[in-house]
Amino acid sequence: xxxxxxxxxxxxxxxxxxxxxxxxxxxxxxxxxxxxxxxxxxxxxxxxxxxxxxxxxxxxxxxxxxxxxxxxxxxxxxxxxxxxxxxxxxxxxxxxxxxxxxxxxxxxxxxxxxxxxxxxxxxxxxxxxxxxxxxxxxxxxxxxxxxxxxxxxxxxxxxxxxxxxxxxxxxxxxxxxxx
Amino acid sequence: xxxxxxxxxxxxxxxxxxxxxxxxxxxxxxxxxxxxxxxxxxxxxxxxxxxxxxxxxxxxxxxxxxxxxxxxxxxxxxxxxxxxxxxxxxxxxxxxxxxxxxxxxxxxxxxxxxxxxxxxxxxxxxxxxxxxxxxxxxxxxxxxxxxxxxxxxxxxxxxxxxxxxxxxxxxxxxxxxxxxxxxxxxxxxxxxxxxxxxxxxxxxxxxxxxxxxxxxxxxxxxxxxxxxxxxxxxxxxxxxxxxxxxxxxxxxxxxxxxxxxxxxxxxxxxxxxxxxxxxxxxxxxxxxxxxxxxxxxxxxxxxxxxxxxxxxxxxxxxxxxxxxxxxxxxxxxxxxxxxxxxxxxxxxxxxxxxxxxxxxxxxxxxxxxxxxxxxxxxxxxxxxxxxxxxxxxxxxxxxxxxxxxxxxxxxxxxxxxxxxxxxxxxxxxxxxxxxxxxxxxxxxxxxxxxxxxxxxxxxxxxxxxxxxxxxxxxxxxxxxxxxxxxxxxxxxxxxxxxxxxxxxxxxxxxxxxxxxxxxxxxxxxxxxxxxxxxxxxxxxxxxxxxxxxxxxxxxxxxxxxxxxxxxxxxxxxxxxxxxxxxxxxxxxxxxxxxxxxxxxxxxxx
Numbered sequence: 008x009x010x011x012x013x014x015x016x017x018x019x020x021x022x023x024x025x026x027x028x029x030x031x032x033x034x035x036x037x038x039x040x041x042x043x044x045x046x047x048x049x050x051x052x053x054x055x056x057x058x059x060x061x062x063x064x065x066x067x068x069x070x071x072x073x074x075x076x077x078x079x080x081x082x083x084x085x086x087x088x089x090x091x092x093x094x095x096x097x098x099x100x101x102x103x104x105x106x107x108x109x110x111x112x113x114x115x116x117x118x119x120x121x122x123x124x125x126x127x128x129x130x131x132x133x134x135x136x137x138x139x140x141x142x143x144x145x146x147x148x149x150x151x152x153x154x155x156x157x158x159x160x161x162x163x164x165x166x167x168x169x170x171x172x173x174x175x176x177x178x179x180x181x182x183x184x185x186x
Numbered sequence: 187x188x189x190x191x192x193x194x195x196x197x198x199x200x201x202x203x204x205x206x207x208x209x210x211x212x213x214x215x216x217x218x219x220x221x222x223x224x225x226x227x228x229x230x231x232x233x234x235x236x237x238x239x240x241x242x243x244x245x246x247x248x249x250x251x252x253x254x255x256x257x258x259x260x261x262x263x264x265x266x267x268x269x270x271x272x273x274x275x276x277x278x279x280x281x282x283x284x285x286x287x288x289x290x291x292x293x294x295x296x297x298x299x300x301x302x303x304x305x306x307x308x309x310x311x312x313x314x315x316x317x318x319x320x321x322x323x324x325x326x327x328x329x330x331x332x333x334x335x336x337x338x339x340x341x342x343x344x345x346x347x348x349x350x351x352x353x354x355x356x357x358x359x360x361x362x363x364x365x366x367x368x369x370x371x372x373x374x375x376x377x378x379x380x381x382x383x384x385x386x387x388x389x390x391x392x393x394x395x396x397x398x399x400x401x402x403x404x405x406x407x408x409x410x411x412x413x414x415x416x417x418x419x420x421x422x423x424x425x426x427x428x429x430x431x432x433x434x435x436x437x438x439x440x441x442x443x444x445x446x447x448x449x450x451x452x453x454x455x456x457x458x459x460x461x462x463x464x465x466x467x468x469x470x471x472x473x474x475x476x477x478x479x480x481x482x483x484x485x486x487x488x489x490x491x492x493x494x495x496x497x498x499x500x501x502x503x504x505x506x507x508x509x510x511x512x513x514x515x516x517x518x519x520x521x522x523x524x525x526x527x528x529x530x531x532x533x534x535x536x537x538x539x540x541x542x543x544x545x546x547x548x549x550x551x552x553x554x555x556x557x558x559x560x561x562x563x564x565x566x567x568x569x570x571x572x573x574x575x576x577x578x579x580x581x582x583x584x585x586x587x588x589x590x591x592x593x594x595x596x597x598x599x600x601x602x603x604x605x606x607x608x609x610x611x612x613x614x615x616x617x618x619x620x621x622x623x624x625x626x627x628x629x630x631x632x633x634x635x636x637x638x639x640x641x642x643x644x645x646x647x648x649x650x651x652x653x654x655x656x657x658x659x660x661x662x663x664x665x666x667x668x669x670x671x672x673x674x675x676x677x678x679x680x681x682x683x684x685x686x687x688x689x690x691x692x693x694x695x696x697x698x699x700x701x702x703x704x705x706x707x708x709x710x711x712x713x714x715x716x717x718x719x720x721x722x723x724x725x726x727x728x729x730x731x732x733x734x735x736x737x738x739x740x741x742x743x744x745x746x747x748x749x750x751x752x753x754x755x756x757x758x759x760x761x762x763x764x765x766x767x768x769x770x771x772x773x774x775x776x777x778x779x780x781x782x783x784x785x786x787x788x789x790x791x
Contacts, residue, residue: 009511024252031251033511036244036493044236053245060251122235140201142236147203166197173228 008077008143009033016076020067027067031060034077037143038084044138045088047127055091059084074152081143081153085135092131125175129168136161137168192222200229237495244493246429246445295430298444298477299718302422303650305482306591309417311530312338312483314522318348318458321514322506323465324386326355330362336519339530341569341588342404342411344368346457347533359387363394364462368411369532370570371548374398374539377462383505390463398539403546404570404586405595405646407610412457417482417591418475419648421451424631425718426698431474436486437520440479448473448489449775450719455489458517466504467515468497469720469775481524489515494777496755499740548572552583555600555641558662562587562594569593591648594657598643606673607635609644613673614703614714618655623665625658626674627651629703630716634658636665651700678706680791687711689767691727691788699723723773723784731763744778746785753778760785 011030018026038059042052062083070079126134139150140161147165151158192215198204199212215222318332334348345368350361364377376396381389399409414420431443448455449469459467467489476486491497493510501508508514552571566587574582580601587594602608607615611628618625618634626635631651635644636658645658658665668674683704684690690711692702698721702713713725733752744753744760751762758774760781769788771781 009509024255027255028248028252031248035247035251036510039244039247053247056245057247057251057254060247061254064251064255122232138236141233144237147201162198162203163194165201166194169197169229169232170193172232173225176228176231 008037008145011076013072016067016070016072019064020070027064030063030080034080035060037077038080040142041081041084041138042088042091044123044126044142045085045131045135046091047123051091055087056084058091059087062087075149078145078149078152081139081145081149082155085139085153088135089131122172125172128175129171133164133168133171136164137172140165192219193225196222196226196229200226200233234495249430249432295444296427298428298430298442299422299425302417302477302482303419306417306419306648307589308525309338309481309483309591310340310525311528312336312416312522312524313526313528313530314483315520316348316458317518317520319513319516320465321512322508324383325505325507326386327352327359332362336415337530337532338416338591339532340590341593342368342413343370343530343532344411344413344416345532346412346415348458348462354387356387360390360392360463362463365533366412366461367532367535368402370404371402371544371546372398372400372535373402373409373411374535375461376536376539380463383465396536396539398535398541399544400541401546401548402544403572403574403584405593406544412453412460413591413648414451414453415457415484418451418454418477418484419591420453421446421475421719423648423650423718424698424700424716425450431476433479434476436476436518437522439485439522441476441485442479443474443476446473446475446718447471447492447721447775449721450717451475451487452720454484454487455515459515465506465514468492468500470494470497470777471514478522478524483519483522483524484517485519485522487515487517488513492777494779496778499755545576546572546574546584552585556662557596557598557643558660559585559596561660562596562657565589566592566594594645594647594649594654596643596645596657596661598641600640600642602642605671607637607644607668608642609633609635609646611635611644611674613676614705614712615674615677616701616703617667617677617679620655620659620665622659622663624667625655625665626668626677627655627703629714629722631700636661636663637668638663638665676705676707678704678711680704682706683711683713684791687727689727689729689765690791691725691767691769692791693725693784694787694789696784696787720775723771723776723781725784725788726768726770726772728768728770729766731766731768733761733763733768744782746782747788753781 011033015026015029019030035056039052039056042055043049046052046055063080066083070076129137135154136150139145139153140147145153147158147161151161154161195204195208195212199209204212216226314336316334316336318334320330321328323330330350330352332348332350334346337345346366348364350363352361354361360378362378366375367373374397376394379391379395428444428446431445434441434443447469448467448471451473455467468491470492472490472492474488475484477483478485490513491501491508491510548570549572552573566589569586569588571585574584580599582597582599584595584597597609599608607626611626611633614629615626618627620636632654633644633646634654636642641663643661643663645654647654678686680692683706686706692713696715699715699717702715705712710726710728714722715725716722740756741752741754744751746760746762747764749762749764751760753760757772759770759772760778761768761770771785773781
């Protein structure tokens with residue numbers, strides 16, 4: 008994942024919109040991908056990606072360069088995503104008949120729809136760790152910083168997520184896991 | 187190791203999170219255990235699915251985010267000039283070009299393609315400076331910088347001189363200086379030869395490659411003048427609404443920005459990097475193009491690598507270490523002057539170059555016969571006419587007109603003995619009604635062939651397809667249907683194709699592509715769709731159903747229209763079986779994601 012020059016971050020933090028725009032351009036696809044898998048809803052992911060960057064802009068002057076900038080951005084995205092999940096859960100409790108999620112048939116093939124469903128069957132804790140490692144390519148250390156948990160916990164959550172997803176893949180093909 | 191520990195170790199193995207001794211241990215287990223290998227394959231499949239997960243659909247949120255921030259701060263936007271742009275580039279380190287962007291622009295994004303095509307008639311001269319940054323050409327020379335100049339005199343005289351300012355590790359590396367000049371009936375170029383990355387620097391010959399063509403025909407098909415560098419007409423003819431980047435001020439010019447693919451603006455990019463030793467750009471790479479708001483001439487280009495698995499594999503094979511967020515090519519125009527009235531003269535070729543005769547007798551008396559050219563002359567200015575004689579081929583008369591950068595060429599002969607249409611239209615053509623008889627359009631819709639009595643002709647040009655068809659129909663030649671023995675006789679309309687092939691499927695909701703050229707035989711129907719620039723795809727439906735063994739190793743399974751199909755990234759070939767049909771989509775310029783969208787949209791006409 009791209010790491011910007013510290014001067015660009017400082018310029019953005021000082022209110023240089025041109026610099027901030029470059030940061031949005033650099034990270035928007037990564038943040039959207041992460042949130043899409045975390046939330047299981049491309050449209051909601053789009054909204055929360057925007058929310059993420061507004062939060063990043065407001066908090067930019069608090070960034071102290073103690074971690075990678077990308078890790079910090081994912082931390083903000085993760086927090087915004089968790090807020091959205093909580094908000095959705097509240098809505099679901101109030102309205103049991105939630106509208107079915109409409110997937111764009113032209114953009115989703117069957118396997119991806121199934122994989123998305125399997126991802127959504129994971130607990131949010133497993134899912135966020137797994138997506139950070141697998142889809143974004145972060146290291147265990149970077150994901151640990153973004154989520155705020157020990158590195159060993161990231162490792163075990165990613166492993167547990169994979170165990171569940173491999174069972175799902177094997178079930179689709181009638182395979183038993185003998186390892 | 188216990189089974190659970192092995193799986194946990196494999197999980198860390200795919201993440202690259204283990205020591206070398208642990209890696210050795212895991213690889214020993216993988217050698218001896220089929221179950222471990224199968225589990226690893228599962229993990230790799232999961233990764234492949236998640237890393238190629240439609241990121242190309244990631245929305246561009248720069249506009250709404252910046253609009254929200256502006257609203258929150260209730261502060262007006264600001265503008266920056268060239269100095270500030272460069273200063274921003276220096277500060278950013280990895281960012282050469284940056285603009286303060288305002289929304290919305292005065293030209294609606296949907297109108298930009300038509301505006302660009304129309305603007306070609308308004309540009310008569312152009313001079314500009316260009317600054318270029320290229321990244322990732324070679325691991326030992328990650329960044330290269332260039333400066334250059336462009337001179338243009340309508341309709342097709344142009345000089346592009348580029349100087350390489352890169353500091354290379356040693357004199358073994360040849361600077362990538364290049365010069366390309368077209369001066370009416372003469373063209374010449376001088377540049378180092380291109381070489382694959384892995385063979386640098388040894389493979390670059392010490393002497394530059396030189397070419398000089400004299401007696402050049404107007405607007406030739408081979409070695410054409412890079413006119414999309416002046417106004418990118420090819421990149422926007424047939425284009426759908428591009429993604430808008432808003433407007434900005436660049437070096438004192440109001441600019442409109444659009445996001446397109448490299449395939450769409452290939453002619454523009456080739457104008458700068460088509461000669462010399464440059465890195466390759468993938469057709470699906472994203473290009474941010476900024477055009478002067480009024481003249482629609484380019485002011486800035488930034489190319490970003492596409493963020494897909496196929497693009498990554500392509501980069502590995504080319505020896506590139508590209509990162510999706512980092513531009514691989516940035517070009518900034520400055521000191522741009524359009525129609526300034528300055529007197530321009532193109533540089534003469536250096537002494538000693540060996541000339542190749544293009545075979546065109548400029549000014550030779552052309553026998554118009556019964557051709558009526560009045561309607562063309564009403565709209566455009568006569569350019570060059572003459573006779574083209576090439577070896578054993580027939581004598582061909584050529585005449586051309588221009589209007590600024592816009593051009594039309596008509597070639598005809600009374601000696602055509604070929605078994606296909608005169609004018610190299612290709613086998614896939616579309617029959618079009620003319621004012622008198624019928625004509626044939628090539629796949630790209632930029633040439634119209636007419637087969638008449640004792641005359642065969644082709645109309646080519648930079649005008650929209652409809653204008654070329656109109657000109658072809660106004661020439662007073664009755665267009666006959668081609669003889670049944672000619673390849674083009676298999677050309678069909680959608681109606682005839684449906685009659686002869688009842689299971690016909692066509693894309694629906696397709697934007698940015700022209701009507702298809704269709705060819706029907708007893709058991710195969712082929713539909714060729716051309717879009718803007720190099721964007722194109724071929725849809726083939728065949729009976730009986732069944733996929734033959736793949737020709738290459740890099741083929742992967744994909745689910746398309748609810749069935750298992752396969753995709754070859756090297757060939758750009760997506761194939762599947764559907765009922766009693768074998769269906770394929772072939773494209774070297776569209777991403778697999780775009781092809782899946784097209785496949786999913788297929789239905790009866």
